[in-house]
Amino acid sequence: MSQIQTNRKVYLQDKPRHVAREEFINNVTLTPEIENIRTNKALGRVTALPIFANISTPHYHASAMDGIAVRAENTYEAHEQRPLHLKKDSDFKYVDTGNPIPNEFNAVIIVEELQEIDAETVEIIVPATPWQNIRPVGEDVVCGEMILPQGHTLRPADLGALLAGGVQELPVVKKPKVAILPTGNELRQPGAPLEPGNIIEFNGTVFAGFVEEWGGDPLLSDITVDDPDHIRTAIEKGAEEADVIIINAGSSAGSKDYTYHVINELGEVYTHGIATRPGKPVILGEVKGKPIIGVPGYPVSAYLALEWFLRPLLYHYQGIQEPERETLKVRLGRRVVSNMGAEDFVRMNVGYVNGEFIANPLTRAAGVTMSMVRADGVLVVPPDSLGLEQGEEVEVELYKPVDALKKAVLFTGSHDLTIDIVSSLLRRRDVNRQVISSHVGSLAGLMAIRKGEAHVTGVHLLDPETETYNVPYIEKYLAGQQVVHIPFLKREQGWIVPKGNPLSINKIDDIVEKGGAYVNRQRGAGTRILFDSLLKQHSLTSEQIQGYEREMFSHLSVAAEVKEKENSVGLGVYSAAQTMGLDFIPVADENYDLVMTNSFYESDAGQQLMEVIRSTEFKQQVERLGGYKVVEAIKPNFFNE
Ligand SMILES: Nc1nc2c(c(=O)[nH]1)N[C@H]1C(S)=C(S)[C@@H](COP(=O)(O)OP(=O)(O)OC[C@H]3O[C@@H](n4cnc5c(N)ncnc54)[C@H](O)[C@@H]3O)O[C@H]1N2
Ligand code: MOO
DSSP: OOOOOOOSOOOOOOBOHHHHHHHHHHHSOOOOOEEEEEGGGOTTOBBSSOEEOSSOBSSSOEESSSEEEEOGGGGTTOBTTBOEEEEBTTTEEEEOTTOBOOTTOOEEEEGGGOEEEETTEEEESSOOOTTTTEEOTTSSBOTTOEEEOTTOBOOHHHHHHHHHTTOOEEEEEOOOEEEEEEBOTTEEOTTSOOOTTOEEOOHHHHHHHHHHHTTOEEEEOOOBOSOHHHHHHHHHHHHHHOSEEEEESOOSSSTTOOHHHHHHHHEEEEEEOBSEESOTTOEEEEETTEEEEEEOSSHHHHHHHHHHHHHHHHHHHHTOOOOOOOEEEEEESSOEEOOTTSEEEEEEEEEEETTEEEEEEOOOOTTOHHHHHHOSEEEEEOTTOOEEOTTOEEEEEESSOHHHHHHOEEEEESOOHHHHHHHHHHHHHOTTOOEEEEEOOHHHHHHHHHTTOOSEEEEOOEETTTTEESHHHHHHHTTTOOEEEEEEEEEEEEEEEOTTOTTOOOSHHHHHHTTOEEEEEOTTOHHHHHHHHHHHHTTOOGGGSTTTTOEESSHHHHHHHHHHOTTEEEEEEHHHHHHTTOEEEEEEEEEEEEEEEHHHHHSHHHHHHHHHHHSHHHHHHHHHHSSEEEOSSOOOEEEOO
């Protein structure tokens, strides 16, 4: 049995990331090995030595064109006024591109410049110069010449030059083997049945992908349980089989966080804890002469930690420069707060609105893999900063090419499932048109248009006084701005309740009377405004509503919450209830409309979007969702033209 006792009071270091990295790369011993492989299998591999040509290409004097081989000296007399006749075999021989030039000849005249007189005779009117249209020996590669230096990553054209130079096999850097050890009692392999507390093991697959991308050979292990003996065995096996070991989770201060203790027992820990957020509880060390990285369990923390420590290690091993990410100056659409003392890594969306790049932070929760999927780049807030203000110019490291960001359509507003349909139809029309949508609610959507942070918003805002939708809000919040209002959909809002409607909810009073737990939406959301006006109509107060304080940010998250609890009820759209297999009791038909900046409306992207929402295909797909009616003939209203 193990002697390891973990102490919940583990105090992590706050080592600056760059210091930890330098120390790690310099301390660990990683000796690159060389292997010989076939040239035709070497794409993407790194040359271990300079590679020299074994033969010249071409290895004989070759005709570069279709025509006749001649002796240039015999053609000098030829002139437009004095055509010269040449005899086959004695004066010339027919050659095609690539044919060897017979020894007695030294030039090629192309067929287009010949006049065939008879089977034996051709006529020319222009003299040839020596070596014209001939590829001399070694024109491409000369025997003994260096084709490629060492440390070169092989591209398709490189393989061609190697084969042309007679190199069928070459020495490359052996791919460093990276053992990937996922640990945790809660982990289950993808596809296995899940109970509360179980987590699908997906980090391992992500890590393996990174390892391959960075030139390594991943060895993904089975899940190791949280037990020091098992962890020890897994690490020892990793050290036997691989050049580098990655162990995932158990890096922090939990009761079952054994990783640090085991590494410390088997080898040496250089660092436990770096001054970053997320990613703090990283462990860097060595076991049996092999570098080991203990990465936090949370996916985002883990991905970043690998990028900081594994990526440079693998590139360093292969003797090649670590590629740098493109950076872009952007203006911050929202403020980014930060605490002193640690570097903050904030995933960002970047869009191009009114001739300017605007960046907005995505969630900072380290467990949200979708923030990595959605991120266009990352903002690094230095440790001595208290944060950055809205409107400030900052530099973002990009995950995508600038060009793709320039063409994306920024949708910010109330969430609706039909926006996903717009997005996929737009993509089908033009592969460059990606819709980047953030679900912030109707009012915040209008604000985003006002501040020039979005191209389009989706709104459903009831004005209780006039009992009309959206237009009063556009007039109020976008006064003086050139915007286009697109009447878009009639959408059914209703009570979303568990299957069978156990509390028999039919009207708002039922929620109070039958003790329903209400799932609310955030302030500024159209659904929230609708609910508040229903409360008022029925002379109820928010205090009477159980659960009123807790806010969800989309119809789908309301539905997901309702699914969890027997006595719960939410307000939302039919399609959300249907997606989650819940019941739906209609309450009101509302207008869900689009609002876009005039400049976007007039742009190519804006016009493509209009074509999509007017298409039959769009209407069919929306009607299939249920609970919607697409406005028959969509007619834009122009404000402040
Ligand atoms: N009291 C404290 N609690 C925590 C601290 C702290 O300093 N004091 N640090 C937090 C931070 S920051 C992080 S990051 C995490 C690091 O946790 P561990 O490395 O110990 O990892 P776990 O707790 O085991 O897992 C966290 C989370 O990630 C999931 N996970 C783990 N492995 C995988 C995998 N292979 N695939 C998918 N998901 C995985 C795991 O199930 C957990 O949900 O600790 C905080 N706590
Ligand atoms: O370091 Mo943890 O990685 O902040 O989430």
